[in-house]
Amino acid sequence: MNERTQDRTVFIVDDDPSICEAISNLLESVGLRSEHFGSTEEFLRGRRASFGCLILDVRLPGMTGVEFQQELIRSGADIPIIFMTAHGDIPMVRKVMKAGAIEFLTKPFQKEELLSAIQHAFERSETHRVEEAACRLARTRFEKLSQREREVMEMMTAGLLTKQIAGNLNLSEITVKLHRRHVMEKMEAPSLADLVRMADRVKKISRS
Amino acid sequence: MLSAAMVAVDSAAMMTTPKAAGIQFRREKRDIVMSFDYQISLISADRTIIINLMQSGIADRISRSLMNYGVRPAAISGFFVLLAFLWTLFLQHTFAYPFLFLFFGAVTGSAWFGGTIAGFLAVVFSTLTIAYFFVPPYYSWSIDAAAETYFLAFIVSAMAVSWVSSSKKRTETAIREARDQLEQRVFERTEELRKSHADILESERRLRLLTEAIPQQIWSADTRGRVEYCNQHLLAYLGHPVEEMQQHGFLRVLHPEDLALFRHTWERAFAAGAKFEGEWRILGADGSYRWFLVRGMPQESLQGGIARWYGTNIEIEERRRAEQALIQAQSEVAHLSRTLGMGELAASIMHEISQPLTAVVTHSYACREWLRSEPANLEKAFSTAEKIVEESTRASSVVARVRALFQKEPPFKERLDFNEVIQGVVWLLRDEAIRRDVLIRTDLSRGLPSVDVDRVQMEQVLINLAMNGMDAMSRAPQPRELLIVSKNESSREILIQVEDRGAGLEPESVAKIFDPFFTTKPHGIGMGLAISRSIVETHDGRLWAAARPDGGASFRFTIPCGQEWGDLQG
Numbered sequence: 001m002n003e004r005t006q007d008r009t010v011f012i013v014d015d016d017p018s019i020c021e022a023i024s025n026l027l028e029s030v031g032l033r034s035e036h037f038g039s040t041e042e043f044l045r046g047r048r049a050s051f052g053c054l055i056l057d058v059r060l061p062g063m064t065g066v067e068f069q070q071e072l073i074r075s076g077a078d079i080p081i082i083f084m085t086a087h088g089d090i091p092m093v094r095k096v097m098k099a100g101a102i103e104f105l106t107k108p109f110q111k112e113e114l115l116s117a118i119q120h121a122f123e124r125s126e127t128h129r130v131e132e133a134a135c136r137l138a139r140t141r142f143e144k145l146s147q148r149e150r151e152v153m154e155m156m157t158a159g160l161l162t163k164q165i166a167g168n169l170n171l172s173e174i175t176v177k178l179h180r181r182h183v184m185e186k187m188e189a190p191s192l193a194d195l196v197r198m199a200d201r202v203k204k205i206s207r208s
Numbered sequence: 209m210l211s212a213a214m215v216a217v218d219s220a221a222m223m224t225t226p227k228a229a230g231i232q233f234r235r236e237k238r239d240i241v242m243s244f245d246y247q248i249s250l251i252s253a254d255r256t257i258i259i260n261l262m263q264s265g266i267a268d269r270i271s272r273s274l275m276n277y278g279v280r281p282a283a284i285s286g287f288f289v290l291l292a293f294l295w296t297l298f299l300q301h302t303f304a305y306p307f308l309f310l311f312f313g314a315v316t317g318s319a320w321f322g323g324t325i326a327g328f329l330a331v332v333f334s335t336l337t338i339a340y341f342f343v344p345p346y347y348s349w350s351i352d353a354a355a356e357t358y359f360l361a362f363i364v365s366a367m368a369v370s371w372v373s374s375s376k377k378r379t380e381t382a383i384r385e386a387r388d389q390l391e392q393r394v395f396e397r398t399e400e401l402r403k404s405h406a407d408i409l410e411s412e413r414r415l416r417l418l419t420e421a422i423p424q425q426i427w428s429a430d431t432r433g434r435v436e437y438c439n440q441h442l443l444a445y446l447g448h449p450v451e452e453m454q455q456h457g458f459l460r461v462l463h464p465e466d467l468a469l470f471r472h473t474w475e476r477a478f479a480a481g482a483k484f485e486g487e488w489r490i491l492g493a494d495g496s497y498r499w500f501l502v503r504g505m506p507q508e509s510l511q512g513g514i515a516r517w518y519g520t521n522i523e524i525e526e527r528r529r530a531e532q533a534l535i536q537a538q539s540e541v542a543h544l545s546r547t548l549g550m551g552e553l554a555a556s557i558m559h560e561i562s563q564p565l566t567a568v569v570t571h572s573y574a575c576r577e578w579l580r581s582e583p584a585n586l587e588k589a590f591s592t593a594e595k596i597v598e599e600s601t602r603a604s605s606v607v608a609r610v611r612a613l614f615q616k617e618p619p620f621k622e623r624l625d626f627n628e629v630i631q632g633v634v635w636l637l638r639d640e641a642i643r644r645d646v647l648i649r650t651d652l653s654r655g656l657p658s659v660d661v662d663r664v665q666m667e668q669v670l671i672n673l674a675m676n677g678m679d680a681m682s683r684a685p686q687p688r689e690l691l692i693v694s695k696n697e698s699s700r701e702i703l704i705q706v707e708d709r710g711a712g713l714e715p716e717s718v719a720k721i722f723d724p725f726f727t728t729k730p731h732g733i734g735m736g737l738a739i740s741r742s743i744v745e746t747h748d749g750r751l752w753a754a755a756r757p758d759g760g761a762s763f764r765f766t767i768p769c770g771q772e773w774g775d776l777q778g
Contacts, residue, residue: 016563016567018563018564018567018595018598018599018602019563019566019567019570021567021595022566022567022568022570022571022574022595022599023570025570025571025574025588025592025595026570026571026573026574026577028574028588029573029574029575029577029578029581029585029588029592030577059559086558086559086562086563086566107562107563107565107566108562108565108566108568108569108570109566109569109570110569110573111570111573114570
């Protein structure tokens with residue numbers, strides 16, 4: 001495990017305490033931090049860390065693992081999930097994988113299976129975290145733009161030429177060029193391609 | 209004599225006063241209320257009435273008889289005879305002798321107005337008068353021999369006239385009375401009819417109120433089955449206006465799966481004119497179907513045919529649910545494996561075992577990691593090893609429990625009619641078959657000898673085979689039919705066949721299907737047939753599979769007959 005996994009926690013939810021204990025023992029032996037819970041409710045109430053991944057048993061008292069996944073997706077919580085079960089069927093696997101689960105482990109599972117799934121989950125959550133930070137940065141910069149500059153930026157990223165933008169906005173080409181430079185400076189974009197990516201992130205944030 | 213007659217007429221007129229007074233008296237009594245005061249107040253009101261009132265009772269009756277049969281006829285006949293005498297006296301010289309016809313008139317008039325007695329009296333008075341005044345010798349009671357015959361003829365004629373007149377009068381009076389009575393009766397009958405019509409309307413209104421007050425759904429239909437009337441409960445449940453029901457009947461609101469049975473029952477009942485009942489699902493206004501017990505009853509017309517159908521729909525949703533729940537609870541308590549199915553049971557066992565096994569494997573990995581680390585964490589490795597022992601023990605205890613479950617006790621054998629067992633299973637699987645759109649048919653041998661078997665275990669085998677058959681037909685086209693056959697294979701054993709019209713069996717599968725954990729189903733565990741075979745074998749029977757020539761699989765097992773039967777045959 002690399003350095004970045006140090007601030008990550010593996011959350012284990014299984015109604016059988018011996019499974020929780022065994023998994024957290026294994027994770028501890030390879031240097032991973034974990035918290036374990038007997039039910040999804042306990043998890044929602046009692047989780048201390050905020051980043052990490054979730055190992056979820058399919059059979060659980062109250063809400064099942066699959067239902068809990070749907071619930072999490074609905075509430076917008078983006079936490080990677082690794083499912084485990086003693087007796088899973090193909091439609092169930094297909095359903096949870098489609099909904100974005102990292103892995104589906106059949107009990108009893110190999111150490112490598114578990115650890116590589118966790119690794120995978122952390123990577124995804126890391127990518128997600130980096131992306132989220134980039135989005136937030138793009139948004140902060142975007143908010144510094146004037147209304148006119150925002151319009152110009154939108155047209156630039158839509159692929160319009162300076163001449164077309166000037167025509168659309170009833171401005172002279174020189175003025176548009178000036179706006180373009182301001183946009184690039186304020187957004188701190190090294191190239192138009194970067195600006196396009198930033199525009200996507202800004203849109204993603206304003207959507208969510 | 210004239211004044212006497214006038215008095216008689218006057219008293220005859222007075223005779224009616226007690227009656228009139230009686231009427232008045234009743235009216236007065238209603239106004240004044242029962243008390244002795246009424247006499248005093250009446251005296252002040254009308255003195256004559258009080259006199260008549262005092263004549264009431266026996267005295268009144270005697271005086272009335274006297275009046276009716278004495279004074280009044282005498283007065284009337286006296287009056288008429290006097291009139292005839294005066295006119296004859298006056299006219300006798302104008303007409304030829306003997307001039308007596310006026311006396312016939314007197315007799316006729318007396319008899320007409322006064323009745324038979326008056327007529328008779330008139331004859332007597334006339335005879336006396338004629339004998340004295342008009343028969344020679346005149347002014348003497350004696351009669352000439354020459355006039356004797358004539359005089360006698362007069363008496364006889366007068367008697368006859370009197371009789372004819374009075375009887376004619378009687379007839380006429382009787383006719384008039386009859387007419388009056390008839391009129392009165394017609395009037396009364398009309399009143400009665402009017403009242404009974406009002407009563408009918410009222411009772412109809414009450415009946416309607418009653419049908420609305422009963423917390424059940426009530427309807428009526430004509431002889432061709434068209435709905436005529438629905439009460440408010442029914443309309444409220446259906447949420448359709450009554451016109452729509454009249455047009456389409458129940459066919460539109462019934463559950464599509466129940467439609468065929470409903471139509472069949474309905475048509476048969478209408479053809480036979482017999483009452484019917486059935487349990488069907490009806491669509492409510494809220495869009496959900498609920499179970500109803502529908503009962504229909506024919507009402508016979510006066511001509512003997514059927515006039516109309518009346519019916520009630522009683523909601524039995526709760527009962528159906530309770531029934532289902534009861535069946536489920538019974539089965540669960542009695543034999544877990546029946547309701548869960550053997551696949552479910554196996555899945556549950558698998559979960560039970562895999563939990564501790566997972567813990568063991570995971571702890572083992574951890575243990576290795578603790579030992580491998582630099583420096584080795586012996587303390588952790590040791591505690592992990594402890595956990596491994598603990599979890600392994602748990603796993604082996606689960607295995608022991610499962611073994612106990614399968615070998616719990618020797619079969620409890622009782623002598624049974626196997627057809628009954630089959631019918632019980634068909635009933636248990638009824639809902640499951642409906643859900644899967646499978647028709648379960650049975651072909652049971654009538655003379656099946658009884659067998660010594662464990663009922664629960666036999667039910668398990670049958671259910672397992674039937675469920676397998678239904679699974680095999682899950683993707684088959686219609687008709688999806690599961691056939692259960694029982695027959696006398698030989699004198700020593702009976703044969704049971706469970707046949708489906710599914711995809712059939714692969715030749716290579718046939719050899720393996722009874723092996724534990726062999727399955728062709730995506731969610732199967734592969735224990736059902738293995739367990740079924742072991743059950744049949746503990747009953748000294750055999751279980752095997754064969755492919756049907758027309759597709760589908762046939763599972764067959766034999767059960768030896770009861771000992772006594774075998775002895776008898778052997």
